[in-house]
Amino acid sequence: MDFRDLPDGRLRVTAQQRDHAAAILREAVVDGRLTVEELNARLPTALNAFAREDIYRILDDLVPAAALPAVVAEQGPMGDGPGMRWENPLLIRSTWAGHHQEGTWDLPPFVEIIGTGWGGVKLDCTRARPLARVIDIVITGNPSVNLIVPDGWGVDVQQLNVSGQSGTINSMVPTRPIGDLPRLILRGSTTMAVKVRQPRRRERAITSG
Known part of the structure; x- marks a missing residue:
């Protein structure tokens, strides 16, 4: 897939968008679409994503192409407090x-x-x-x-x-x-x-x- 064809691929992402992408990866482990090894390989990209293109690359086989922009734009309701963020366990x-x-x-x-x-x-x-x-x-x-x-x-x-x-x-x-x-x-x-x-x-x- 050419991620340049997706809208706003160069837009920078927020911390909430990174967390939401990480949550999608973690859910994919539960339902068997990803292995734990694949989660470990993709999770750093999700947590350090700079632009939407970075997130598109790690979700393209988990989310339909037409839905990727909406998923990336969505603000994940992870909540606050200890344990709700990767960097604040x-x-x-x-x-x-x-x-x-x-x-x-x-x-x-x-x-x-x-x-x-x-x-x-x-x-x-x-x-x-x-x-x-x-x-x-x-x-x-x-x-x-x-x-x-x-x-x-x-x-x-x-x-x-x-x-x-x-x-x-x-x-x-x-x-x-x-x-x-x-x-x-x-x-x-x-x-x-x-x-x-x-x-x-x-x-x-x-x-x-």
Whole structure:
């Protein structure tokens, strides 16, 4: 496709237009039109796009040509606050005492788990309210992580790098979600154990109660 034939290709794009393009790419991963590897390859272009032509190039096989100008012009209602932008993730810090994120809470599309000590992080999403269909979780600073997700959610751990004697990944959750349920993508690196599971019977009883 000659992107010069599309209208206003040289117009500069806003931060909201970049985020909207990124959201389209992330939705394409959920419904199987893109692989995680393809998402990783295209996402930097979306987030650093200078003009509409840059966005046209990464969406041309996902959006009909006639609809591309309208999609690029659309202002994506991503919202504000920590976790709603790639460059401003929700930060979850683990100290020596560890950190538990549980109960009812909003799970935004961008999360970063930072290990500032050797304490572990328990991220319980059983009653979390997901704010997007694709959730990026980046792990840094070598924390151990225990991730609990509801039935039907998907968790992709293929982008996560673990090393060292204690570095292991134990996931009992499918990579792909059921229907429109969320898909979590774990990235980053750690030298500690990462465990991904669904709630145990006792935890289900507490939640239902």
